[in-house]
Amino acid sequence: MLSREDNELICRVGPGTPMGNLMREYWVPALLSKELPGPDCDPVRVMLLGERLIAFRDTLGRVGLIQNHCPHRGASFFFGRTGECGIRCVYHGWQFDINGNCIDMPNEPAESDFRHKVKAVTYPCVERGGLVWTYMGPRETPPPLPDIEINMLPEDEIAIIPSYVESNWLQAVEGEIDTSHTGFLHFGSIQPEDVEEGTFLHYTVKDRAPKYSVVDTEYGTMYGAYRPAKPGYVYWRIAHFNFPFYTQPPEGALGHSVIMNAWVPMDDTHTMSYVMVRKGKSETGRPARLPIQGDSEKYPDMHVPMLPNTSGWFGRFRPAVNATNDYLIDRDVQRNGDDYSGIQYLASQDRAVQESMGGIYDRTQERLASSDVMVIRVRRRLLGAARALAEKAVIPPGVDNPEVYRNRSGGVLLPEGADWIEDTKELRQAFVEHPEIAEQQPQP
Structure with a gap:
């Protein structure tokens, strides 16, 4: 049997937990590729390692995994509009790409550069074998995917x-x-x-x-x-x-x-x-x-x-x-x-x-x-x-x-x-x- 402390350590996977940090060292299956059937399709809610995320496929067919709440005022990206190579929050129109960059801020003055100072949390994704894999860890360059036959x-x-x-x-x-x-x-x-x-x-x-x-x-x-x-x-x-x-x-x-x-x-x-x-x-x-x-x-x-x-x-x-x-x-x-x-x-x-x-x-x-x-x-x-x-x-x-x-x-x-x-x-x-x-x- 495990001690109470060890049982908590081994089971809890949220951000900042020892086991959660361990799992974030690896690429993790996030969802099936077919759950995002085509460019600019409907977003999907994904709960992963205790984090609420929104998966979407952009106009070029690339998969993004972005934080649930828009960095502006916290509305969920699940209700967002996909298109133009990003996902756009319907609250005020702020748009973000698969890398979390704010690429449009239409309710701000045209001369404003504020969008360059705002970034959403996103996790890199790759597709292989019918799965969307994501890396949620600390490395700038993720490790290789595992050679799972x-x-x-x-x-x-x-x-x-x-x-x-x-x-x-x-x-x-x-x-x-x-x-x-x-x-x-x-x-x-x-x-x-x-x-x-x-x-x-x-x-x-x-x-x-x-x-x-x-x-x-x-x-x-x-x-x-x-x-x-x-x-x-x-x-x-x-x-x-x-x-x-x-x-x-x-x-x-x-x-x-x-x-x-x-x-x-x-x-x-x-x-x-x-x-x-x-x-x-x-x-x-x-x-x-x-x-x-x-x-x-x-x-x-x-x-x-x-x-x-x-x-x-x-x-x-x-x-x-x-x-x-x-x-x-x-x-x-x-x-x-x-x-x-x-x-x-x-x-x-x-x-x-x-x-x-x-x-x-x-x-x-x-x-x-x-x-x-x-x-x-x-x-x-x-x-x-x-x-x-x-x-x-x-x-x-x-x-x-x-x-x-x-x-x-x-x-x-x-x-x-x-x-x-x-x-x-x-x-x-x-x-x-x-x-x-x-x-x-x-x-x-």
């Missing part, structure tokens, strides 16, 4: 699934790096005899208490969760935490699966999730819900339904299955054993437990066990990096070394006694194709 592929090969999570960012990250919950929350009602022998799912439900090996890396932390497989072999689930808030879950076969999940803090108690996967047989590369025995028509394999977006600060990409309807839990399905949780969708199952902890869970109340070793190690790394930056100005891991993000995750069978780190080195390398891997191992 999935974000560097052609856009037609990428599926991005955005989703609003009503909890602190760390609860979402910790849910993703906790591999033992898979055999319960998601697969708890599936028995070994219900699935094909030799599949990853078979090994998972046959032994729901894996052992762990965890190591620190240049980019964060890596774990290998292992359990017995066919005679003479061990099934390994290898996954990563990447600074400051990325996870690569062990979905699919190691060497074939290309995935990265970003858990971007909107503020201390709201998170925007971006699941980025390489398109495959399904749009997302992952099942929207897990298989159950029984009525497949009642629980179809489909995406979590979403509510229509609104223009509010927390109005984007909200799941229709949420706390207000108890995540549509079906107690009959839960009781009769068709589904362990009784909640239909995989993502909704995760969201239900993470959001049920509250906005920021009081980790002084935890009782951690051996299965929480990855959670413990990641917390130590985050706290250590935040304190090193605050106290000694040590640049956090990966900021200036984009190549350290070139990793893959997934499941793999290794002979008993194998060195899991050395023997998976090639399979864990990004941008290396292994066409034979996809057909070797049946997937759940």
